[in-house]
Amino acid sequence: MIQIDGALQRGLSLLTAVCAAKTGISPSELASRTGLPTSSVYRLLKQLDTAGFVRKSAPGCYVPVPGFLSLTQDIDRNAILRDLARPAIFRLARKTGLTAHLGILENGMVTYVIRVAARANDSASFTREGGQLEAYCSAVGKVLLSNLPEDDLNEYLSDGEFVPLTDNTITNAGQLQQEIATARTQGFALDNFEVSEDLFCVSVPVGPQPADQNCAISVSSSRSARIYEAPESVLDDLRATAAEIASRIAGPVEVQTGNL
Amino acid sequence: MIQIDGALQRGLSLLTAVCAAKTGISPSELASRTGLPTSSVYRLLKQLDTAGFVRKSAPGCYVPVPGFLSLTQDIDRNAILRDLARPAIFRLARKTGLTAHLGILENGMVTYVIRVAARANDSASFTREGGQLEAYCSAVGKVLLSNLPEDDLNEYLSDGEFVPLTDNTITNAGQLQQEIATARTQGFALDNFEVSEDLFCVSVPVGPQPADQNCAISVSSSRSARIYEAPESVLDDLRATAAEIASRIAGPVEVQTGNL
DNA sequence: CATTTTTTCTCACTGAATGAGAATTCATAT
DNA sequence: ATATGAATTCTCATTCAGTGAGAAAAAATG
Known part of the structure; x- marks a missing residue:
């Protein structure tokens, strides 16, 4: 059986959206872009935060973490x-x-x-x-x-x-x-x-x-x-x-x- | 209750490991570094693949996808x-x-x-x-x-x-x-x-x-x-x-x- | 202080995730 | 070709992580 969705897919989908939004993005915007329920967006964002990928820079504004960006920087x-x-x-x-x-x-x-x-x-x-x-x-x-x-x-x-x-x-x-x-x-x-x-x-x-x-x-x-x-x-x-x-x-x- | 682990965390952990391994990395190596069972590593890698984050460049060698690296490139x-x-x-x-x-x-x-x-x-x-x-x-x-x-x-x-x-x-x-x-x-x-x-x-x-x-x-x-x-x-x-x-x-x- | 938005919490439900091991495919050398 | 070992996929029963609607709290905003 093919996995169409799941926690990982959703989280990655959020990560993608956050990175694509150059200027920071709000959970509500994320919810509408990804089609995820607001509740889930917050839950997943929190996980992305503790994992060091996405963080809140201001209320309603989430950005990719510098340390995460650095991780992909030194790659050939x-x-x-x-x-x-x-x-x-x-x-x-x-x-x-x-x-x-x-x-x-x-x-x-x-x-x-x-x-x-x-x-x-x-x-x-x-x-x-x-x-x-x-x-x-x-x-x-x-x-x-x-x-x-x-x-x-x-x-x-x-x-x-x-x-x-x-x-x-x-x-x-x-x-x-x-x-x-x-x-x-x-x-x-x-x-x-x-x-x-x-x-x-x-x-x-x-x-x-x-x-x-x-x-x-x-x-x-x-x-x-x-x-x-x-x-x-x-x-x-x-x-x-x-x-x-x-x-x-x-x-x-x-x-x-x-x-x- | 605090979420200590889960599909998303594990997937991100793999993604991190793959990025950290500048030269590409094998599932077995990933398994030992992350502490995940081999079986799970493959399952998660497949998801990271379809999501466009990690891909197999050669047998036993997984690398971050160029398109993913580009995503983090144009960020201020x-x-x-x-x-x-x-x-x-x-x-x-x-x-x-x-x-x-x-x-x-x-x-x-x-x-x-x-x-x-x-x-x-x-x-x-x-x-x-x-x-x-x-x-x-x-x-x-x-x-x-x-x-x-x-x-x-x-x-x-x-x-x-x-x-x-x-x-x-x-x-x-x-x-x-x-x-x-x-x-x-x-x-x-x-x-x-x-x-x-x-x-x-x-x-x-x-x-x-x-x-x-x-x-x-x-x-x-x-x-x-x-x-x-x-x-x-x-x-x-x-x-x-x-x-x-x-x-x-x-x-x-x-x-x-x-x-x- | 009132109002709106952001964020967290609750909770019952369920199917997504799990991992050991078998089975298979694949790479490579012989 | 054929063998050999590694890489990869599959199977499956179990269970717990994930789920989302909505209530409630917290925090901006004016």
């Missing part, structure tokens, strides 16, 4: 992301026969958290795990940029210096903006030999909406593989993998806890 | 700290008749998260809420520095430029190091008119050990109040207040969950 998020997503990336690489990546944005650069080559002896390795690449010329980078809030993107576009690495590299901010807009619309981006004369790459975002973590995955290969002739052919595999990863890294959702 | 920790600690700081100011502060370290500078003046029309205000002061010459700063890991402190001492603000300002790195060591030993620090000719300040750390959050509180006043003649007189009040705040901001602790 990239390592977790890597461990959770690697199996899916591995399968993607094997299925497509290409090199698969998962990347995130770290101060304007793409960091490749995962890199799995289909063949072990992959000569042309422009990326390595933990390595970085400029965002403006990589497929993953364009997707990540396209997921950025408007302000952050504009800042990137205006502050950046776009050095050409190949003849194809987009070095014009306006053109880059267009490219990123396109990526957002169509849901994928290409690196059309913009990093190297011999590197073609297709990338899609993880999570249809800007996810809990802005990350993207890609497959890439050398010119000889001729992926560039039909980039769409890998999109299905990419998107399936992305969806799988998205569900693996998705956190708590604010939901109406069903009544018993 | 200073605002929470302010709201939780203000009442205590307020009482401190009123009891001592001095201006009371709570400060934290933010890239080498002290940020005053809370400032409460005993009298409303406090003319000499060298600090304001949200304002910053150099760490090396303020009492709060010295205490905060004394709570820093050895490496971070050394970095501060070697990288810093210690500009004199008064004749008393310590501008020599070695002397400052000594001053900070003393602060660590005796558990409090002074600003002996080092910021201004008319500002004396006594500070103690919040939390006996380096707490969940490195913060310190202080009382200060102008020269005319003559606190500088007996700084120890306010230590008891300071320490009581610090202890109160420490307990308010203390987060979850890894503990053996008592058997039923």
